[in-house]
Amino acid sequence: MLLSESETKALCHQLLGYTKADDAEARVGSEDYSQLRFAANGFTTSGRRESAAASITVWIDKKQGSATASNLDAESLKAAVAQAEELAHLAPVDKEYVPTLGPQTYRPTGGYVEATCNLSLADRAKAIDEIIRACEKDGVIGAGFHQASGSAGGFATRNGNFHYDRESQASLSVTARLPDGSSSGYFLRNHFDIARLDTARIGREAIRKALESRNPRTLEPGTYPVILEAQAAGDLLRMGFDARSADEGRSAYSAPGGKTKVGEKIFDERINVYSDPWNAELPDSAVGPEGIPAERVYFVRNGVLERLRYSRYWANEKGQQPTPGPVNEIFESSASPVSLEAMIQSMDRGLLVSRFWYIRQVDPRTELFTGLTRDGVWLIEKGKIQYPVRNFRFNQSVLELLAPGNVDAVGASERISGSEGQGRGASLVPAIRVKAFHFTSASDAV
């Protein structure tokens, strides 16, 4: 059972009531989570977890300590407070201490649907069985992961702030492989409303990609024009926009001479990157970083780096306002979106990439990442998909990818969950066509 607002508030205030610290913040959370995995066209593991926890951070003479209780009973809460206070007494003065916020007004957002939390085990088993049947019918081997969760919790500060929120989320990923291991397809979607999670479509798309990847040919690694499907773009695009590291000279957004790149046109002029807790497709928390009420915040507008993200402490140091976000990430074109079909039809020669895998940062100075293509790469020539090709490793700077002059076309933004994130969390990302993408070696993996 998820904690109600009144239960959460009572527990937060119980924690705050146990401490005489100068300042404190109490947090209480609860979650109901369930999942079903399948592989080799059969169910493997399946489980459910109910959990709850409470934590407190205290400041005594500007010295900080935090502790989490293992249970919500009074003795456990008291023990957590005692531990936090003990740690605060032992800690040195926190030179970056900023008092917790007083009462704030948070404009409600969406993102919680009761049915998502209360899904039927029998319905889920049946839906997954139908996907396995589709795999068997098409002669592929299916694997996948269905999960659903509801979470509820809140926080309260010594200075009188309180907020309670609930969230639900369901996701399904399916991988379909040919029995001889020569091709593989994948599809993942998530949503806060389980009624919007089209399980049959997810299965169909994974099977289609596996079948259309049959008999891949080997292509030399090198620099190619590419179309990144929205999933591939969502896997790769990760933006930090941290002001402090940029000011300290250790970020891709630092500029020579101790400056930052704010005000510079870093991306193609069609690219916008922003956070919006009230986006209907991607609602998120009304609470921004450090308890600040979240707002719609642009970081990149029409390709120009408009702002970086300031914490309350760093904003104070630099004479800036703390940033009321991000709480989510939306990449959007300011031009009319181009469909994937139109991108393919107008491409002379290049590659269509379905998704990426094992993406790791190599050089933080340029936001250079390495990783691999997975589950579908196709050669396009003269506006048509010609044939599937084997996978590649890439070494690609994200800044270079989106730089003015490299972006050819941008699609409509879709709700995408990064495939390394397994369906927890999402962003709005479009398919993108770029002129140059650096593949540095070939991979035999399927």
Next chain:
Amino acid sequence: MQFTRRDFLKTAGLACGAAALPAWVLETEAAEAAAVDKQGLAELALKAAKQAGATYADIRINRYRNESIFSRERRIQRVSRSQTFGFGVRVLLKGAWGFASSYLVTPEAVRRITSQALDIARANALYQRKPIQMVSAPKVKASWRSAFKQDPFEVPSDRKIEFLLQINEAALKAKGASFVNSGLTFQNEQKFYASTDGSFIDQYIIRTLPSFTVTAVNRSAGDFQTRASLAGPKTIGYEYLEEYPWLKEAQQAGEEAVAKLQAKPVAPGKYDLVIHPSNLWLTIHESVGHSTELDRALLWEADYAGTSFLTPDKTGKLEFGSKICNFYADRTQPHGLATVGYDDEGVKSERWPLIKDGLFVDWQTTRDLAPLIGEKHSHGCLHADSWGSVPFPRMPNVSLQPGTQDVSLDDLVAGVDNGILIYGNGSWSIDQQRYNFQFGGQTFWEIKNGRVGAMLRDGAYQSRTTDFWHACDGLGGERTYELGGAANDGKGEPTQANAVSHGSPVARFRQINVLNTATKPQ
């Protein structure tokens, strides 16, 4: 303090561990633990499962404690303790698994959760095409404790804070060292396991995880470089902070971070590599550890972590590497992060060869994987990272055995005309079948005519697993052997963390592809 929706989930689901407790809190915990009759609760769950027709059931009642301290320069950023206590019941009913768990450790909750686990198994069994089967395991009644001299949870936190501030001072001694971030985490797992086999097992595990990263910034050029610690986490007590030369290494790291700003960019091409264990452990992890997981080979992880280029028909046939390559899986190795007394389905830990004289000979198995390749014995690789997580196959410590001769790093370098010496793990990435990998490092050094020369920067090596291990032509002796590792190896859906170590000697590889990863500045 940042607080977002995702934090609700973290607070609720992932809170883990705690730390050096004031006496009265320890008493509270002890009282709480004593009040929980684990054996009684276990019998309740197991009896209900058996009555419902389960052919196997287990219950794990676990407490996880954690203490973390993070700092930068002369500031302690966060000091925190956390703990989580709960139980999970796993049942095998009509050939299908069911699992359920709760943070409420009471007889009522055990009855309810066992019933939920059975319901899940029943719902899934309707559609199960191939019933799950398990090999047997001996009935065990045992207690086990990991190797440590000083329990870090009994050390006052101010000593730990002082340790980190000393690390930071040492790192910032180098002129030009701009920033240092350091952290200390201590983990304690108190695990209780009981099963319908009649086993009852208690385990107490202590891990110590120090780390730091120094950054040197050239603000006028808009350039920066980092150097992270070479020593890694271990299943060890507080003595690790006193026995390893942390301050010396922090000072060296500061100097090397500054030196990297001026170092010569590596010229891309093929080089002979001499690789230190502080780098090679991660290559072993990704290319040998994950490829020899049987669940991957049987497509059980196809949807996320991936499969393997190894398949059961290649057992005893595939030449994985050169004849000098011997890899052992070992869950008994002292201070190994994956070292336990028993796995999470009651199988006693053991040591066994995976690659022998270059030949791939065996797998990592669990009780439900072993029958699928005709084995009657599990190697004991089942693990869950929490009471609330479904246990599944996880990697044991997998290590490259040292050479039989007393060969030193200098001896291996002496045999290289044009090569690179690499220390420390950096960026890493490998494909979903464990063929193609790319690894960075912390420091790269030119080798010319058998001698180590100037520092290089912006390097990474890229190869194919079997090509790489076939290119291994030199191993250091026992004296060069070191244990590296990570406490957060991710696998599974949902992802679970596994702590795992990998030992190796210094090793030499011929003609490996090296990239220059800098696009700018050069």
